[in-house]
Amino acid sequence: MSSGKPQKPTGSTAGSSSSEPELQDNLSRLDRLANLGLIAASAAHEIKNGLVAINTFVEMLLEKGEDLEMAGVVRSELRRIDSLVTQMLRFAAPRPADQSSVNVHHLLDHSLRLLEHQMAGRMIALKREYRAIPCAVRGHESQLQQAFMNLLLNAVEAMAGGGELAVVTEIGVAPSGVRRLKIHIRDTGSGIAEENLARVFDTFFTTKKNGTGLGLAICRRVAHEHHGELEVHSEPGKGAVFIVSLPVD
Ligand SMILES: Nc1ncnc2c1ncn2[C@@H]1O[C@H](COP(=O)(O)OP(=O)(O)OP(=O)(O)O)[C@@H](O)[C@H]1O
Ligand SMILES: [Mg+2]
Helix, strand or coil, X not given: CCCCCCCCCCCCCCCCCCCHHHHHHHHHHHHHHHHHHHHHHHHHHHHHHHHHHHHHHHHHHHXXXXXXXXXXXXXXXXXXXXXXXHHHHHHHCCCHHHEEEEEHHHHHHHHHHHXXXXXXXXXXXXXXXXXXXXXXXXEEHXXXXXXXXXHHHHHHHHCCCCEEEEEEEEEEECCCCCEEEEEEEEECCCCCCHXXXXXXXXXXXXCCCCCCCXXXXXXXXXXXXXXXXXXXXXXXXXXXXXXXXXXXX
C-alpha cells in the first residue's frame, strides 16, 4: 500500500554528534526501543494470563491425585516462570510516579519538530489547528509521545508522493458528560483498504516491506491505559484520520 519507509538506522549511535538525517535515524531507533519496552510489558501480561489457566489445570490434576510427580514438576516450573514474568512486569511497567499533567499541544509540537526533515523531503505540508482549551491530560509523557510519533510517522509514510498532514485538537463531551481532548491526525495519503480497516490495530499487521506492525497496536494500548480511545476512518485513495481521545486533566 504505502511505500517510502524512512531509512533504517545504519551504523551511527544515538547521542553522537550527528547531522540532521542521522539525528532522525537515531530518533526512530529510539522509538523502536521504546516500542520494545511496551511489547515486553504486553508479552508479560499475555504470558501471565496463560499461566493462570495452566495453573488452574495443574491444581485440578493434583487434587485428583493423578500423575502426582509430573504435576508437581509442572507446578514448580510454573512458579518459576510466574516469578520471572512478575519481575519483568515490575521492570517494564511505568511507575505511577511517572504520571504527570501533560500539555498535549507542546507534546505534538515536539513530535512534529522531529519529523520536519522527513516532511520537507516528501513535500508534505503541515496544518496545525489547536482548538482544545484546556489542553492537558494526566499520564505518561513518554508513552503519549510514543503514540503520537507512531501516528504521525504512519501519516508521513502514507504520503510518499506528498500531501497534507493536519493535526487538529478539540474538546468533545462524551455522552457520560466526561470532557475529552480529541487529537485528530489526518493525512491525504494512500488511505486504508476496507478489508484492512479492522486489522490495522492487530499486533504484527503490516502492509509495509519493513514494517513491524506494532506501531498502532502500541498506540491503542497507550490510549486505553490513559482511559482513552483510538479510532480510525479512511477513504481508500484519499487518506486516513486517526483520532485519539483522552480524558481532560
Ligand atoms: N495513516 C495511514 N495511512 C494508510 N495506512 C495506514 C496508516 N496508518 C497505518 N496504516 C496501515 O496500518 C498498518 C499497520 O500500521 P502500524 O503502524 O501498526 O505498523 P507499520 O507502520 O506497518 O509498521 P511500524 O509502525 O512498525 O513501522 C500499516 O502497515 C498500514 O497498512
Ligand atoms: Mg507504523
